[in-house]
Each structure stands twice: as C-alpha cells, then as structure tokens.
Amino acid sequence: GLAKYGFIPGAVMEAVVSTCDEDGRPNAAPMGVTSGDLRTLIIRPYLNTTTYRNLKVSRCAVVNITLDPWLFYITALKEVNPEGVLPLKLFDKAEKVKAPRLKDAQGFIEVNVIDIKEVGKRGIVKCEVVYAKAKRMPARLYCRGAYAAIEAVIHATRVKEALAAGNVEEAMRLEGLIKYYRDLVRRVSRGTTYEAVIEGLLNLIKRWRG
Ligand SMILES: Cc1cc2nc3c(=O)[nH]c(=O)nc-3n(C[C@H](O)[C@H](O)[C@H](O)COP(=O)(O)O)c2cc1C
Numbered sequence: 001g002l003a004k005y006g007f008i009p010g011a012v013m014e015a016v017v018s019t020c021d022e023d024g025r026p027n028a029a030p031m032g033v034t035s036g037d038l039r040t041l042i043i044r045p046y047l048n049t050t051t052y053r054n055l056k057v058s059r060c061a062v063v064n065i066t067l068d069p070w071l072f073y074i075t076a077l078k079e080v081n082p083e084g085v086l087p088l089k090l091f092d093k094a095e096k097v098k099a100p101r102l103k104d105a106q107g108f109i110e111v112n113v114i115d116i117k118e119v120g121k122r123g124i125v126k127c128e129v130v131y132a133k134a135k136r137m138p139a140r141l142y143c144r145g146a147y148a149a150i151e152a153v154i155h156a157t158r159v160k161e162a163l164a165a166g167n168v169e170e171a172m173r174l175e176g177l178i179k180y181y182r183d184l185v186r187r188v189s190r191g192t193t194y195e196a197v198i199e200g201l202l203n204l205i206k207r208w209r210g
Pocket of ligand 1: 014027028029030031032033044045046048049050051052072075076077078150153154157
C-alpha cells in the first residue's frame, strides 16, 4: 500500500500535485494529501485553484514526492517564475495518466479521481492509485533549513490570501513567522537555496503590499 511512500494513516502528507487542463496544459502546486486506508488518497484543493479546476475536468493527477523547498516555492507561487508561468521543462509524461509528472521528483503516485465533493471553500477530491514508483534514496541527514523553507512557503501562500481578504493583521502575523524561519535558515544554512527561497518570499510579500 501507500505506507512505503511514507504515508501515515490520517496524517497530512505534503506533495506537489501535477495536473493538466482540457488542452493538456500542465500545472503543479503543493497540496496536502491524506490517506485513511493506505489505498485511496484525498486531496483538498481550494475551489479557486487551478489544481481543483484541472482535477474536475481531467479527472487525474500525479502526486509527486519531493522534499525540495525550491520545487514547493516555484509551484506554490507561479509569479516567481519567468513570465509568471512554470517552465514546461519541469514536466514529463506520466506512465498511466494524462496529467504530467515533475521530472525532479523522487517518486510519483499517479491517480484517477473517483469522487469530488465541495465542502466550504475546498474540494474534497478522492483518488485511486493507478501507478506508483519511487526512487530508493540513500540515507540523508536532516537540515532544519529545508523544512523551515517549506513552512515559510506555505505561510506565504496564506499571506497572499489574507491580504486579498483585507486581513492585514493575519498577514502581519504570518510574515512574522516567515521572518522567524528566515533567521533560522540564516543560522543553519546561510547562502543555500533555502535562504534564496525565504528572501524570495519576503520580496514577494513586499510587492503584494504595494
Ligand atoms: C506545503 C504546502 C501545502 C499546501 N496545501 C494546500 C492544500 O491542501 N490545498 C490548497 O488548496 N492549497 C494548498 N497549498 C497552497 C497552494 O499550493 C497554492 O495556493 C497554489 O498557488 C495553488 O496553485 P494552483 O492555482 O496552480 O492550483 C499548499 C501550499 C504549500 C506550500
């Protein structure tokens, strides 16, 4: 089952979900993925995301396994890419589904959508696995900077929402958290792409605020 990819029943696992629209145009975004039974998956995209729209029209996706903060960063916030769109060279054909996969992922879980519900602001998208493959990874040491950078990316996506909703106080609270992670990243991983991710996030937030 899905346990061998690191799924813990009921826990939210973070992946980059790649999808395509009706014309085959690829997209990818970080999404929390859960599995209660270690056979089927649930993705909970906000109704206003391209990911949700694509899941509805093309009924499939690839759940890409990665711990690379840079991939989370460029897929969460498309505007940081040249021309504001993800480069096509990021994507590859999948084995069984028409959604693309991410070339640089460490593993791929290809899924078909079997049920969609809308609850509040989110779609509840139930998926069945049609193909899965993961690289065997050598043992790797833990760097706090990598996880701090990914946490900062998710906070930044929420800053954007908060500002859009006029919730300046929440935006400032989240920016404070990102600055905490920036200080941590600078202490443990100065000069790395982790620091570049956080600097990029703080610059974006400055721009959003105008
Ligand atoms: C680690 C992480 C987890 C996320 N999980 C979700 C999620 O479960 N649902 C969601 O709608 N957005 C989630 N987001 C935010 C989306 O990735 C973000 O809004 C993105 O811009 C959506 O892109 P899209 O419109 O191309 O689908 C997450 C972001 C990060 C960094």
